[in-house]
Amino acid sequence: MPLNILIVDDSAVMRSMILKSLRMADLDIEAAHQATNGLEGLSILNAHPIDIDIVIVDINMPVMNGEEMIQRMKENEKTKNIPILVISTEGSQIRKEALRRQGVAFIHKPFSPEQIRDTMNAMVGRT
Numbered sequence: 001m002p003l004n005i006l007i008v009d010d011s012a013v014m015r016s017m018i019l020k021s022l023r024m025a026d027l028d029i030e031a032a033h034q035a036t037n038g039l040e041g042l043s044i045l046n047a048h049p050i051d052i053d054i055v056i057v058d059i060n061m062p063v064m065n066g067e068e069m070i071q072r073m074k075e076n077e078k079t080k081n082i083p084i085l086v087i088s089t090e091g092s093q094i095r096k097e098a099l100r101r102q103g104v105a106f107i108h109k110p111f112s113p114e115q116i117r118d119t120m121n122a123m124v125g126r127t
């Protein structure tokens, strides 16, 4: 099934690198929506009739960071079960552990296209 993806990162360069990696990974992507912070991301998630299959989110962003965005997603019936992949420079084991406990996948910046491919495939249940 073609995937609708939402990429949330305040860096335009990073968003295009992630997008390029998704294309290189040969994933079946129907649409890749983009947002520059958590608040924008939430408004795309809550907009009808868009249904997002996977959210890729940065942690450090202005206006609303990734942790708060994830927390708000978990509190909302419509968005609480959408798989989340965090791609971040975050170094704190405690914060990463907290994310993993919520079922969030994690990739460190800088990343390789293969890491994105393997993680995304695992998230959509393919090998």
Ligand SMILES: [Mg+2]
Pocket: 009, 010, 011, 058, 059, 060, 061
């Ligand atoms: Mg950032």
